[in-house]
Each structure stands twice: as structure tokens, then as C-alpha cells.
Amino acid sequence: MGKIFIAFAGKKSSETEITLRLSPTIEYWNLQNIDFDTFVDLVKKAIHPVHDNITDDRYAQDTWKCDVKQLYQNEASFGLLLPTPATDRNYGYHDAALHALNLFSPAFLYPIFHVDDLGCSATPHLHTSREYGQTVRDQPDVSKHFRTENFVKYYEKTFGSLDYFGRNRDLGKTWMPNDWRLCWMHTLYGDLRGYQNTAKIQGTFLKECVDLCVILEALFFDEKAEKETPMLRALLHCLFGKRQGIGSKLKQRTAVLVGSFRSGIPNTIYDLYDLRCKYVHGEIFRKMKGFDDGSPTGKDFDFLEKATSYVRYLLIAYTFLYVQRQDIGVKNDEIVPLLDAAILDCTLRKKIQEKSQEILSLLPTN
Numbered sequence: 440m441g442k443i444f445i446a447f448a449g450k451k452s453s454e455t456e457i458t459l460r461l462s463p464t465i466e467y468w469n470l471q472n473i474d475f476d477t478f479v480d481l482v483k484k485a486i487h488p489v490h491d492n493i494t495d496d497r498y499a500q501d502t503w504k505c506d507v508k509q510l511y512q513n514e515a516s517f518g519l520l521l522p523t524p525a526t527d528r529n530y531g532y533h534d535a536a537l538h539a540l541n542l543f544s545p546a547f548l549y550p551i552f553h554v555d556d557l558g559c560s561a562t563p564h565l566h567t568s569r570e571y572g573q574t575v576r577d578q579p580d581v582s583k584h585f586r587t588e589n590f591v592k593y594y595e596k597t598f599g600s601l602d603y604f605g606r607n608r609d610l611g612k613t614w615m616p617n618d619w620r621l622c623w624m625h626t627l628y629g630d631l632r633g634y635q636n637t638a639k640i641q642g643t644f645l646k647e648c649v650d651l652c653v654i655l656e657a658l659f660f661d662e663k664a665e666k667e668t669p670m671l672r673a674l675l676h677c678l679f680g681k682r683q684g685i686g687s688k689l690k691q692r693t694a695v696l697v698g699s700f701r702s703g704i705p706n707t708i709y710d711l712y713d714l715r716c717k718y719v720h721g722e723i724f725r726k727m728k729g730f731d732d733g734s735p736t737g738k739d740f741d742f743l744e745k746a747t748s749y750v751r752y753l754l755i756a757y758t759f760l761y762v763q764r765q766d767i768g769v770k771n772d773e774i775v776p777l778l779d780a781a782i783l784d785c786t787l788r789k790k791i792q793e794k795s796q797e798i799l800s801l802l803p804t805n
Contacts, residue, residue: 441523442486443532444554445540446470448571449516450580462591464522467582470515475499475508482554485520489556497558505561510551514568517582521594524601533563538604538629539597542755543590544581545748545803547632570636584803593801599762604629617772621758624654628754631747644735645718647743651750652715655708656685658757659692661775686712692778696756698792700799704749711746752802756795763794 442464452469458481459467466485470478479498488497499508519540523532533553541547549571552561561568571578584590603621614622631650637643686709694705716722735743761774767790769777781788 440464441532441555442520443523443536444468444482444486444518444520445533445537445550446511446515446518446552446554447582448514448549448551448568449582450578452517452580452582454517454582454586459586461586461588462595465591465594466520467586468518468520470511470518475511478511482520486554486556488558493556493558498554499559501552501558501560501562503562505565507552507559507561510561510568514551514572517585519585522598524598532601533560535601535604538625539594539601540585541629541632542597542751543593543802544584546579546581547635548581549578567632589801589803593798596759596798596801600758603758615772617761617774620657621761624657624754625758627654627657628751639735639737639740641734644739644743647747648711648715648718651743651746652712654750654754655689655693655712658753659689659775659778660685661773663773686716691782692775693753695778695781695788695791696760697752697795697799698788700792700796701749701752704752707742707746707749708753710742752799755802756799759798760791760794767791767794 451471454467454469455472457469457472459469461467468478468481473481479495482498499506501507521536523536533550533555537548537550537553549567550564551568552559552564554560600621603618604625627650631647634643634647689712690705690709693708697704757774761772764772764774764777767787777787778791781791
């Protein structure tokens with residue numbers, strides 16, 4: 440098992456302790472109460488340099504000549520010392536670990552540098568650091584969520600999924616189709632961070648809406664499953680009295696996955712897909728006239744923010760179910776047929792929802 444440390448920008452924390460040992464492998468550090476030289480001493484003890492050539496200078500300045508010390512002094516708020524699946528190295532897991540943290544957090548985080556056994560690296564995070572600097576007044580304090588027992592449990596349960604978040608090409612040699620599906624949908628979700636600080640205008644609303652629906656369709660649709668379940672489709676048609684369109688299938692499959700957790704998820708997902716269709720198929724644009732450009736209102740953006748949270752919940756639940764699928768007796772990699780079967784199989788549906796609840800119950804509520 441390897442280790443990595445990620446430092447974040449943020450508002451001043453109410454935490455007074457310098458370091459909190461949350462578990463044998465996870466620690467929270469209050470960087471606002473640690474000067475840089477002390478930090479270097481502490482982090483070198485936590486993550487041993489790979490060889491003697493990694494001097495203190497490699498912590499004050501990264502290989503791209505970025506001034507890590509200055510970033511630390513100007514922006515550092517808190518940091519997390521985390522385990523990684525690495526067996527022979529510590530470097531290369533910062534993207535995977537960061538993505539796992541972003542899925543847990545109600546808002547995307549702003550890393551300023553990370554530390555592995557090669558020292559500090561700030562350059563990969565400069566863009567997100569600058570984003571934070573531009574919008575510091577609007578950012579919530581999310582550090583409190585990472586000082587909880589629930590976070591520790593979440594990270595430990597997510598540990599087996601970290602390789603999906605980082606596009607591990609070595610593992611890709613043995614991946615099945617659903618592994619690749621998860622890999623790219625996590626990548627697309629990570630790209631949603633760019634919307635967090637953009638202006639609330641028609642264009643960004645449209646793009647985020649479409650991106651969210653791409654994730655949903657990729658997760659909850661499988662062409663093979665559609666062809667192999669004609670009897671189920673016919674039965675559902677009889678039960679609900681209409682042809683099962685994409686929106687209806689999304690609603691049904693997401694309801695099977697999450698159950699009573701956030702009871703509004705299925706209907707919100709249905710409405711989100713309906714909104715996407717109005718954009719993609721031109722209905723919105725046909726209503727535009729003169730100064731009435733159909734621009735989204737504040738209420739519309741509130742809906743989109745809620746929908747984004749729900750897509751996050753679904754992505755976490757889907758990934759956890761897939762990684763833990765053998766616990767409920769699933770031996771292949773096909774999740775969509777499993778969800779379809781659970782529409783009518785109450786016992787299977789209960790098993791799926793208990794597995795989803797196991798991970799979703801650990802997430803922050805605000």
C-alpha cells in the first residue's frame with residue numbers, strides 16, 4: 440500500500456488541531472496552523488522519499504519550477520494523507536484519489552499540490568488553484584466533511600474503485616466492457632468541475648445538461664440488454680400503458696438502484712432527460728423570439744444543481760454495485776440487465792438497494 444498527500448485551498452477552518460488521525464491510514468492536516476518548513480518535515484516522515492536525491496528543495500519547488508512554498512503560504516487550507524493501491528510506488532495516484540474525494544464532496548475541491556515519494560508537485564493543479572483564487576468568496580468550507588468517520592468509511596469502501604478514476608492502462612488489458620464504461624464516465628463527471636465557476640447563462644446550462652445525460656445514458660443503457668429483454672419490455676408496456684422511452688427506462692433503472700435514498704431522484708432524472716431532449720431536438724429554440732431567448736432562470740439552475748448531485752449519487756452507487764457485485768451473486772459484468780431483472784424481482788431489488796445504501800448513506804447531506 441502506498442501513500443499520497445493532497446493539499447487544498449479553502450476558507451479558514453474552525454479546526455484547531457494541527458493533525459487529526461482519522462484512521463491508521465488516513466489523516467487530516469490543518470495546514471493553516473503549520474508553517475512550510477514544519478510541513479516538509481512532517482510529510483517526509485509520512486511519505487518517505489524514494490531515494491536520497493529527493494532533497495528539501497524538491498518540496499519547495501517542483502520539477503516544472505513552480506514555487507510550491509509560495510503557494511503553500513498563500514493558499515493552503517487543509518490537506519489529507521491517504522492510502523493508495525500502489526505496491527511498488529507512491530506516485531501517479533493523485534488524480535484517482537482526488538476524484539474519489541470530489542465524488543464524496545458536495546462541491547468540487549481545489550487542490551494546490553500533492554506529495555508522493557518524489558516530493559511535491561504543484562503544476563498539475565495550477566489551473567484549479569487559479570479558479571479558486573478567482574472565486575474565493577463564493578466557495579463553501581467543505582473541509583468539515585473530511586474530518587468525519589463517514590469519510591473514512593467511504594474512502595475505505597471506495598478503495599477498490601480507485602483505478603477506474605485514474606484510467607490505469609495496465610489494468611485495462613484485462614478490463615471488461617463495463618470497466619471501460621465506468622472509467623470514461625468517471626472521467627466525464629470529473630470534467631463537470633469546469634461548470635462550477637462558470638456564468639449562469641444559456642450556453643453553460645445546455646452543455647451541462649447534455650453532459651449529465653451522456654453519463655446517465657452510458658451507465659443505464661446497454662444495446663445488448665435492450666435486444667435481449669423483449670418480453671420484459673412488453674410486460675412493462677402492459678403495466679404502464681405506454682411505450683417505454685429512454686426517459687422512462689432511466690427513471691425505472693435509477694429507482695431500482697437507489698430505492699428510497701433521496702426519493703426524488705427518479706423523477707428528477709426523468710425531468711432532466713426531458714429537458715435535454717427539448718434542447719437537442721430543437722423545441723426550446725422554436726420558442727425563441729426577439730429578446731425572449733428562453734434563458735434559464737435561477738429556478739432552472741437550482742434544478743440543474745440538484746440534478747448534478749443526483750448524477751453523482753448514481754455514479755457512486757453504480758460503481759460500488761459493480762465492484763461489489765459478487766456479494767449479490769453476480770458473476771459477469773452486466774449491470775443493466777441486473778437492474779431490469781430487479782424491476783419485478785423484489786428479493787434482488789432489495790439486495791441491490793441495500794448495497795447502494797451501504798455507500799450512499801456515508802455521503803454528506805449538505
